[in-house]
Amino acid sequence: MRFKASIQNITTFTKLTASLNSLGPLAWVKLSDEQVCFTIIPEQGTQVWAVLSIDTIFETYTVQSAANNVINLEVPLTSLNRALKSALNATSAQIRLTKKDNLPLLALTIATTSSSNSYAAFPTTGANNEDGLNTLDASFGGGSRETIVTQEVPVRVLGPDTVAGLHEPQCREPDVHIILPPLMQLKSISDRFTKLALLGARSGTTASRTRLEVAANMHGCLRMSIKTDAMSISSVWTDLNNPELDPGQVAGGDIGIAEHPSTRMKQLGSADGRSEEGWATVRIDGRDWGKVMSVGRLGGRVIACFCHEHALILYVYLPNDNGDDESVLTRLAWRFFHLPISSYYDLHTNF
Amino acid sequence: MEDDDELPILTVVSSSARQLYLLLRCVNFSEKAHVQISDEGLKFSVDEASVMEGSAFLDKSLFTSYTYRSPPPQRSQHADSDEEDSEITTNPTFQISLPSLLETLQIFGLTDPNNSKPPWARDNLTSTAFSNNVLGMNNMCRISYSSFGAPLAVVLTEATIRTTCNLTTYEPAFADEIPFDRQSLAFKTIMRGTWLFDAISELGSTNPERLTLVARVARGKPYFALSASGPLGSARVEFNNNHNHNPVHSSRAAAPTAPSGTEPTDPPAPTNLLETFQLSTPDTPLRSSYKFALIQKAARAMSVATKVSIRADTQGVLSLQFMIEVESGKVSFVDFRFVPLVEDESETGEDGERMETILGDGEEGSGSGGGTEDEGEGEEM
Incomplete structure (x- = not known):
């Protein structure tokens, strides 16, 4: 069972998890070759069935499993959202499914470039285009320092039979x-x-x-x-x-x-x-x-x-x-x- | 019912629900308010245990249109009741839920998330020079009362949203106002509303039980003080017309604002603290006490009023009348009346004497000299 992807749109992903979190604490996340589904089924109230095409939030996306390359996870949204928030200023962020002490978790690897030298040289950084600065740093070589932070979100892997009974509600044609x-x-x-x-x-x-x-x-x-x-x-x-x-x-x-x-x-x-x-x-x-x-x-x-x-x-x-x-x-x-x-x-x- | 086809008893239109909200908020201390409709305007009155009442009068000049058709007596057979004509010809009075009305009036209050954005960032680019909000036409408010027993309908319109609220009208519960005898006033003074507000909020910090109002003429000069006492001690705020423009907070040793701002060179400046000061019996000081918590309920009115007229009649009933400027030039009035607490015999005589001193009675120009506490009465906490 393998899942690895780099997050392409961190802001959207963060807002999405925050919104989902206001409706329920746990999400069923279904990862497959074509799409990512976020589902929230609270005890009572509103259900959410969100279907995202992979490129909405991810790129270089790999998912592999014995069950038709589908992975079902139960993800605590508060932790995921907190982890994503720390990635808001990241230059790149990767997410992958891993194990620690035999417990499954989603590891979020966030790379941030802290460019302390350039801040001194260009005090108006805040107003500048960040991308421009980054390329500048890159050309200077030693001007920037990359920091890597790893956030771990414990998850539960759901077997195919666990989620087999969950279906999107069907309704008649709307009036x-x-x-x-x-x-x-x-x-x-x-x-x-x-x-x-x-x-x-x-x-x-x-x-x-x-x-x-x-x-x-x-x-x-x-x-x-x-x-x-x-x-x-x-x-x-x-x-x-x-x-x-x-x-x-x-x-x-x-x-x-x-x-x-x-x-x-x-x-x-x-x-x-x-x-x-x-x-x-x-x-x-x-x-x-x-x-x-x-x-x-x-x-x-x-x-x-x-x-x-x-x-x-x-x-x-x-x-x-x-x-x-x-x-x-x-x-x-x-x-x-x-x-x-x-x-x-x-x-x-x-x- | 036959009356359904008749023209409504009342139809008013206001261009600003906010104005109505600001005025009605001043008397929002009870679940229900009495509404009285008359030719002159709408009166909203609220009563608290018959010892306090507040009323806000929405003059018809506040509205862009005000149509009141006094219900003719012969139509009184409405609602199956055979009441005498005399009662029907009086102006319609009923109760409504005041918090509900207030909540309705501000339903669009600052809700538009577009307001904080520049026009090009807004979701709907429908804004033109003639848009409602550009013309200041949002928050149009229409209030109508069609017939006896009908709900009071409030319709608010903003852009493409129309909110209709039907407030259930209830039978009036109290008929009698707290009697206040304008003919036999014991005391009257007028000052700025915010000064009274400052005084009451300052006194309120000790969480007192009672507020005592003291007025007298000391050496030919008016003297007015509010003192509050409770389990934690007592404090007093004094107002006088001597030299300084600011109220002297006797309980604070050096009133922070008093001496610095004004030069004592021009004592009879027109900016007197007390605009009017009338005491029916200048020889005897007037003292009467009220429940502090009740006076505090008028705090909202104090904070927005330009002027307040403080009056007490010979029975001790206190009337606070607030003049509130809702938009430049237009003033409205909010009234409060309070029934006095029965004075404790023992307290009165002696305490009246103690009142003499604190301000230093005017030998000192600054008035801040009055800060020395002699009776140990002024500890604030």
């Missing part, structure tokens, strides 16, 4: 799909909603109810609302975007689209969000939602798929560094499943 407004904005408002609900619970006699109701329609509207004894409040976003379905991706092609639930939902409701019709609604625990919203730090595009009274699936796409907007959508499909009802239907939709 509404919509691009969410910036998550940080959503979060700040939903946090206030949660606070309001708790205020209401304190003054009222009923137990605390932080059940946010989130709804969207096919006319670019998103609605978030909460009810307490003392009040009911709702915020409506308008002018959002409902992405078009790609006939090549939907089962049944054009006919499939014509029969798609979202096509039917398009007939209902209005763009100003005042109509009571055409909303697909789900109820979510306020605190759980707040945690999910913390992926906002990745700054990606988020498409929410609403299965009315059933499930909410968020697809998070990482922003692309080179600004190529089309490839963005294929970079990372990160799915948050929120399933209040434990029955699954088929989901074939891709955007």
Whole structure:
């Protein structure tokens, strides 16, 4: 069993682990020849099934195992995230699976170039282009000193039969799909909603109810609302975007689209969000939602798929560094499943 | 119901939810607030165990539009109740959850993460010269009350987000205000709100139980002091119109700001500490005590008020009226009333005499000389 890779995009990897960590302490990481999967299945709340193409975070990637070159690990996210943070200023970082005292661990080897001489010579280092400085150091030869730090993250290797029972939840075709407004904005408002609900619970006699109701329609509207004894409040976003379905991706092609639930939902409701019709609604625990919203730090595009009274699936796409907007959508499909009802239907939709 | 088709009783629009928030926050010390709608504006009053009440008056001039249709008596059959006309013709009064309203009003407060970024770094490049936030139009707030028993609806709009909050309205619980007799005032003074705030926060550091207000005329000069006493000792803040512009903190041996900032060459400067000072009986000093914790609840108002009028009537009821400037030129008022504590007989007579000394009664210009503690009363901790 071998796994070795150099980390290509440390910042993204760090933000990713930090976001995952807010939803659960342990991740199931599945390494295979084609992709890296991060999965979080908390006791209750939102599941994350993140699939990354290898080059999103790694390069020179090798994975070998007796089971079809697939390695399944249980990784404590807090430790991994802490280790990655120390690599933020690294010139290079490598990760590999190894053993110490017969215990498996992920060893993170971080190389940092501390160039003490050059700092004295160029006091304005901070404002300069670091790459430029590094090449300069290299040309001076002895000007820089490389420091190597190794961080060890203890992990557990999961056998194929352990994870055999874990499957991505399947849902029926969503009624509404919509691009969410910036998550940080959503979060700040939903946090206030949660606070309001708790205020209401304190003054009222009923137990605390932080059940946010989130709804969207096919006319670019998103609605978030909460009810307490003392009040009911709702915020409506308008002018959002409902992405078009790609006939090549939907089962049944054009006919499939014509029969798609979202096509039917398009007939209902209005763009100003005042109509009571055409909303697909789900109820979510306020605190759980707040945690999910913390992926906002990745700054990606988020498409929410609403299965009315059933499930909410968020697809998070990482922003692309080179600004190529089309490839963005294929970079990372990160799915948050929120399933209040434990029955699954088929989901074939891709955007 | 037939009333549903009628025009709403109240519809107001404010261009700034923040203004309303700043004023209402001053009286946010209780779960429920009474709202009274009238031709002049909206009055939010809050009551604490009937010994303290606070009210914020949102004058209709604060709103860009204020439409109030006084419910006509003949429509009183609403809500299945056969109440007499006399009661219905009064202005609508109901209770709402004040913390909920405040939380709603600031729902967009500084939430936009885009604000901290330059325009080119923002997520949505929709900003133009006519964008709402450029025009200062964000935080538009509309409040309406359609009919008796209906919720108080607050609608806030920012860019493409619209938040609607329906606050449940409850039956009013108290009808009587704490009686304050404006006709028989025992004492009145006006000063800057922040000075009172500084004094109360300073006194609050000892966690005292009671606050005693002392006012008298000493050698023809006004004298006003707040003293707090509790298990840890007592402290006193004195204000006078002698020479210095700053309150003298008697409990701090050298009031840090008093002597340096001002030259004592011009004693009757117009920047007197106490703008007005009226004592109905100049011969006898006025003393009355209040629960400190209650006075402290007005601290938020003190900190934002430009001026405060401190009045006590002959019954000892204290009225603090704060003038708050919400935007240049527009002022609003927030009122507090406090029922006095019953004076302890033994304490009154003797202590009244002790009050005489601390400021040195004006022979000294700086007033900082008053810092010497003679009664051992001033230990702060």
